Amino acid sequence: MSGIRLGLIGGTGLGTALGAQVTGAVHQIQTPFGRPSDGIIETEWHGVPLLLLSRHGPGHLLNPSQVPSRANIFALKKLGCTHIIASGAVGSLRDEFRPRDLVVPDQLIDKTHRRPGTFFENAAVHVEFSEPFCPVLRQILIEAGKRLAAEDAARAAPQADAQARPLCVHDRGCYVCMEGPAFSTRAESLMHRLWGGDLIGMTAMPEAKLAREAEISYALVALVTDYDCWKAAPTAAGQQPDKAQLLGEILANLKMATENAIRLMKQAVLMIAQRHGPLPESPAHRALELAIWSEKSQIDPQEVQRLAPLWIRYFG
DSSP, X not given: OTTOOEEEEEOTTHHHHHHHHOOOEEEOOOBTTBOOSSOEEEEEETTEEEEEEETTTGGGOXXXXXXXXXXXXXXXXXXXXXXXXXXXXXEESSTTSOTTOEEOOOEEEEEOOSXXXXXXXXXXXXXXXXXXXXXXXXXXXXXXXXXXXXXXXXXXXXXXXXXXXXXXXXXXXXXXXXOOSSOOOHHHHXXXXXXXXXXXXXXXXXXXXXXXXXXXXXXXXXXXXXXXTTSOOOOOTTOOOOHHHHHHHHHHXXXXXXXXXXXXXXXXXXXXXXXXXXXXXXXXXXXXXXXXXXXXXXXXXXXXXXXXXXXXXXXX
């Protein structure tokens, strides 16, 4: 556990739910990229220091394209964050990823186009990003999911309601990040399936890439709320789907998935706290070591200082 400061970024539903469960000092951070989405709450679980940030801000007023991802990640870095577990609601592109399931994705496809995607606008910095999520944090989340699922299965009644099924945490999945805020057309949804996408969401990018540039280990818990529009909602013959009913089901799925995601995060933090010795180093923690291609002596010293929390250790 030594040296860990864990950031929790709460997405739709989960940011508010987490904020209601914790108390602590609130940091209002100014960054070169403006203010983050919200104040960052500093607290702890099981002795592990936590930094909690609601991605969409108070009242969920920031749509995905408006989330100040650079300010969010930079602020967490300034506060000493070493690892991030983020969450986000997603639609499913596969039958096996069912509403209310959780997924720990292993891959990303970036379809965003309106969002600043790097801190380094005045230097050539190229981070390695073939594996976008931290393997160390992913393994902890996957193991935490197995433990919770086993506990749920042991407690479940023999003929329990299907809605009360044991927690299901998938250990892989390709997340397609679209710009939004509108959802996909059916043609796009079918195309995303052909690409190999398993989940569709709007918030993992550029957040994951910026975390890599900041040398912060980053993993994501995806909360499945519904099937994307490639899969038609079941209806009686000749009838149109009841949109109000569908929305109610999605919100109920989000509520249950949020509760499950908080359980998963708490279990993961407990496992980190119970470790003997530090976590293995994440590849992200040395992401800039070979990534700064500009001649360092030619980079404006003011720019070096402006981004000092990110890269100053590589400037002698």
